[in-house]
Amino acid sequence: MALGDPPAPVGHAGEGLQPTIAIIIDDMGANAVEGRRLIQLEQPLTLAFLPYRRHTTELATSAHRNHKEVMLHAPMDNTRHIGLGAGGLTVDMDRLTLTSTLRRAIRAIPHVKGVNNHMGSLLTQMPEPMTWIMEELEHYPLYFVDSRTIATTVAGRTAEEKQVPTLTRDVFLDHEQTEEYLHQQFRQLIRKARENGTAIAIGHPHTITVDYLEKALPELDEQGIAVATVSAVWAMRNGNRRMFAEGEKREISPAVARNAED
Numbered sequence: 001m002a003l004g005d006p007p008a009p010v011g012h013a014g015e016g017l018q019p020t021i022a023i024i025i026d027d028m029g030a031n032a033v034e035g036r037r038l039i040q041l042e043q044p045l046t047l048a049f050l051p052y053r054r055h056t057t058e059l060a061t062s063a064h065r066n067h068k069e070v071m072l073h074a075p076m077d078n079t080r081h082i083g084l085g086a087g088g089l090t091v092d093m094d095r096l097t098l099t100s101t102l103r104r105a106i107r108a109i110p111h112v113k114g115v116n117n118h119m120g121s122l123l124t125q126m127p128e129p130m131t132w133i134m135e136e137l138e139h140y141p142l143y144f145v146d147s148r149t150i151a152t153t154v155a156g157r158t159a160e161e162k163q164v165p166t167l168t169r170d171v172f173l174d175h176e177q178t179e180e181y182l183h184q185q186f187r188q189l190i191r192k193a194r195e196n197g198t199a200i201a202i203g204h205p206h207t208i209t210v211d212y213l214e215k216a217l218p219e220l221d222e223q224g225i226a227v228a229t230v231s232a233v234w235a236m237r238n239g240n241r242r243m244f245a246e247g248e249k250r251e252i253s254p255a256v257a258r259n260a261e262d
Contacts, residue, residue: 029053034205048073051087051105064111069229076120114143121150134162173203
């Protein structure tokens with residue numbers, strides 16, 4: 001199935017499409033064991049890699065080979081002064097420093113298709129640096145997902161102004177790492193997809209999250225819920241317009257804001 005092609009219509013109210021979710025797994029690249037488990041899942045997850053981490057190149061290459069979509073999980077300044085690590089984008093950077101840091105991080109991750117923010121509760125509130133970021137992304141082109149780690153983010157709005165394909169996180173799956181909380185959030189994700197046609201969740205490569213997804217994802221087909229990459233969800237929401245000139249296959253399976261640093 002080419003990039004941007006939505007699943008076949010199945011009579012979903014309003015959109016005429018099967019309710020569809022995208023699941024982004026952030027913080028990829030450090031934990032090889034859980035990273036490999038996620039890559040082996042059948043469903044087309046979207047995996048967001050921190051730059052320059054020990055296993056980023058290996059896992060991103062394997063993810064692409066196993067029909068997962070690859071993103072840059074770009075570290076951005078936060079209000080809690082948590083360290084960003086290599087590739088961090090900070091409020092004290094001038095335009096050249098910020099865009100060159102972002103550019104190097106993008107080029108360091110094989111097969112990258114989009115970007116979302118790691119933390120970023122400070123930087124994503126600032127129109128000028130977010131404008132610089134979006135003007136860099138539009139050159140590739142890459143999409144941007146606003147993780148919404150703070151309610152006052154301007155990241156998504158700035159992406160729209162610069163005509164960068166953009167989406168926003170609907171649900172955090174594992175802000176609390178218990179099976180009960182995961183189940184509650186997963187049900188909320190499905191409910192939003194049924195109401196709106198599509199919904200996007202963000203999770204992390206915690207063992208409890210991977211365990212839950214291994215059990216929950218195979219059951220979605222019977223529930224009439226599809227799993228898609230972020231690119232495919234963007235295409236569904238935008239009238240099947242293509243985001244990129246060339247497509248990729250197997251992007252769809254058969255089958256609010258809260259202050260929380262991602």
